[in-house]
Amino acid sequence: MRRIPNLVSSFALHIILLASTCIPFTLSQPSVPWKEGNGDLADQICKKTPFYDLCSSILHSNPLSPKPDLKGVALLMVNNILANASDTLSYIEGLIKSTSDRELEQALAFCAESYIPLVKYILPQAADAISQGRFGFASYCISDALKEINSCNKKFSGASQAPLGDRNDIVQKLVDVASAIIKLLLKG
C-alpha cells in the first residue's frame, strides 16, 4: 500500500469529521423551519425592520423552504406586497365604479394610476431582481414602490381617509419592511 501523503490524509479526516457533524443537524430540521432551531432567523430579521410585529406575523404564517435565508425572506415579503397591492387595486377599481362623488372618484383614479405600474412592473421586477441576486436594482424598485404608495396616500390626507382605510397603510408598512430587508441584503 502506498503511503498517503500527510496533507491528504489529514484533509480527508477533516472532511469526514465535518460531514458527520453536519448530517445529524440537517436530519433534525423541523418541518416548520421558523420554530425551534431557526426561529431566531425570523426574529433576527424582523427586529431590523420598522414593523416587527407585521414582519413576524407574515414570516410565521407562510411556509418556506427548508433552508430559509435572507434572500428567500425578501422574496416572500415582496410577493406578499404584490398580493396585497393587487388586492388593493381591485378594491380601488371597485370603489371607483360604485361612487358618485366626483372628487372622490378623481382621487381614487389617481391612486389606481399609482397602483397599476406597481402591480404590473415595479413589484414583479423587484421580485425578479431579488431571485437573480440584483439587490441594488431591487432596492431602486422598492423605493419607487414607496413613492407610488405615498403619492396615493397624499391624495387622502385629511378628512376622507375612509375609502382606502387601512389598506394603503398596510401596503406602505409592508414596503417599509421589504425595504429594510433588502438593505440587509445589500450590506451582506
Added chain:
Amino acid sequence: MEHRKPLLPTSSHEAPNPRSRKDLLVVLFGLLLLSSLVAFGGYRVSNVSHDHQRSNTNSPSPTSVPSSKWYPVSRGVSSGVSEKSSNKLFAVKEGASEAFPWDNSMLSWQRTAFHFQPEENWMNDPNGPMYYKGWYHFFYQYNPNGAVWGDIVWGHAVSRDMIHWLHLPLAMVADQWYDRQGVWTGSATILPDGKIIMLYTGSTNESVQVQNLAYPADPSDPLLVDWIKHPGNPVLVPPPGIGAKDFRDPTTAWLTSEGKWRITIGSKLNKTGIALVYDTEDFKTYELKEGLLRAVPKTGMWECVDFFPVSKKAANGLDTSFNGAEVKHVMKVSLDDDRHDYYSIGTYDEKKVFFTPDDSKNDVGVGLRYDYGIFYASKTFYDQSKERRVLWGWIGESDSEYADVAKGWASVQSIPRTVQLDTKTGSNLLQWPVAEVESLRLRNDEFKNLKAKPGSVVSLDIETATQLDIVAEFEIDKESLEKTTESNEKYTCSTSGGSKQRGALGPFGLLVLADDGLSEYTPVYFYVTKGSNGTLKTSFCSDQSRSSVANDVHKQIYGSIVPVLKGEKFSLRILVDHSIVESFAQGGRTCVTSRVYPTKAIYGAARLFFFNNATEATVTASFTVWQMNSAFIRPFHPDQKS
C-alpha cells in the same frame, strides 16, 4: 462583435491595483501615471474641429477661468450634419474678441436642476425615446470626450416618470465600420409582440450616411442596458440620386394596411427638402417607395423627420400606426439651414404615399414651429402607458464654446411635452410639460389680481427665483382695449426692441432671472396690437437682450404670434431652471425656450417681477409661483443602496 460598454465618466479616479506585490511594478505604475497626468493634464481650448477635448472636470480652478481669445468655429458641417457649435450667431466683430471673465460661481450656477442632462460633456439630438416594461427610456447623442460635438455615441438613461432619471452605461459606441465616424440619430419601434427595433444612422469610416438596425441583447432586462447591432448592417445605404451625406435620421415605423412597416428618412435634392419612404417586413430588407412623402422647395436638408397621427376629437395621443377618419397627421422636420423645427398638419394618403398639408402656407418647413426659441432635432414617441404622445427637444447652448469647455458641459433637453391637436383652432398643436413635472412642486406663493399701471414694475416676493414653475393670467382693462386707436403696426418679436419698445397695449408680462437693480433681466411677455376693424393680434416673446451683462452670449428676442380666442385671458406658464427658461402661452399654442446666462441675477440674487411697459393699458394679473425641487438626476449604481 465586440461591444465596448464604457460607463459614463465619473469624477473618481480608479484606484491602482492593490494586489500588486512586486514593488518594482508599483513604482513603474506610479511613474507611468505621473507621466500620463503631466501629458494630459489641464484642458486646452482648441480651434480645430474633431480634436479630442479633455476637460479637467475633477478640480475646477479656484476662482476665475483663464480668459481667452475665441474664434467662431464650425463643427459638424464638414461631417455632413447641421451646424452644432453655438457661436455662429454672435453680433460681434470678425476675429478675436475678449471673452467675458466668467468665474466658476457663475458657470456652475448654469447647470439645471430638473432638466435632463448628462453629468458632463456634450449632448445633442434625443434618440429612440420609448416606454418599456415600466420604464421610460431616453437615448441621446453624446460626446464622451468633451463639451463640443464630436466622437458621437448613444448615451442612455431610464426613469419611472420622465423626470427622475438614472444614467446608464452608453448603449452604443462607434465600434463598427458602418458607424465609425458617429453613431447618429435614430428611432425606436415597439412591435405588437413587444419586440424592440432600433433604427439609427451610422456615419461610416468613409463618412457615408447609412441606416443600421440594433435591438436589445436581453429583452427581459427592463433597463435594456446592452444592445446588439444586427450582423447584416447596414440595412440601408443612400439610394441612387441621393448624396452620401444627405441621408439620415430614420423615423419610428408605422403599419400600412398591407401589414408592412413603413419609415421615412429626410434628405434633399439641390435645395428642395424631401422625405424618402421605405417599406419593410423584417426591418432588414427594404423597398424604396416611388413617391416622396413630401417635398418643399428652398427648405434645404430635412433632418430628424417625424411623422405621426393626432386625434381630431380626443385629447389622448395615438399609436404611430393609428389611422382613420378621426385622425390628422403631423409631419415635422428639422431644417439644417436655419436650425429650427417646423411642423405641418395635414392628411396622409397611404396608397399614394403622400402627405398634403391642410394649409399650403403652413407646409412642411415653412409654417409653424414647435418652439420659437432654441429647440431642435425634436422627436416624439407614443407612451402607451398613459396614452399620450410625448415630445423631446434638444436645447443647445447660446453662450460661447469657450464657456462650454470651461464649464465642462453643453446642452440640455426640454422637459418632455405632451402633444395634441388644438381642437379649438384646429390649425395648430398644443404642447404642455408632462404632468409629472408637477411632482417637483414644493411650496407656492399666490398673487391675486395685482394691478400694474402703464410703465410699472411690481416685485413678486418669493423666496428664491432660480427654480420655478409659474402659472399666470393677465387681463387688459376694457377701457384701453376700446379706446386704443387701430394701427397698421406689424410686430415681430425678433425685430422688435423687446420689452423696451412700448406700445399702447404692451409689452406686459414677467421679468425672470432679474436682479434687484434690474441690470440683468429676462422678460417673457405679451405684446398686443389692434389692427383694422378692431381685431387684436397678440405676440408672445422671450427677450434675451438684457438677460446678462456678458458680451459673449446670445441677445436675441424670440417669439411669435399666439392665437388668443374670444373670451380667453392672456395666460402663460414658465419653467425657470437656472440657465433655461421654457415659456408656454395660451395653454401651449406658442412655446418659446431660451437659454440665459446672467452674471448677477444668480443664486439668491435672482428675483421675479411683474411688469407692464404699455403706454395706455392697465394690466391686472394673477400668479401662482411654485418653488421647484431638484430631480436629482444621477447615475444608476446597482451595487449601492439607491
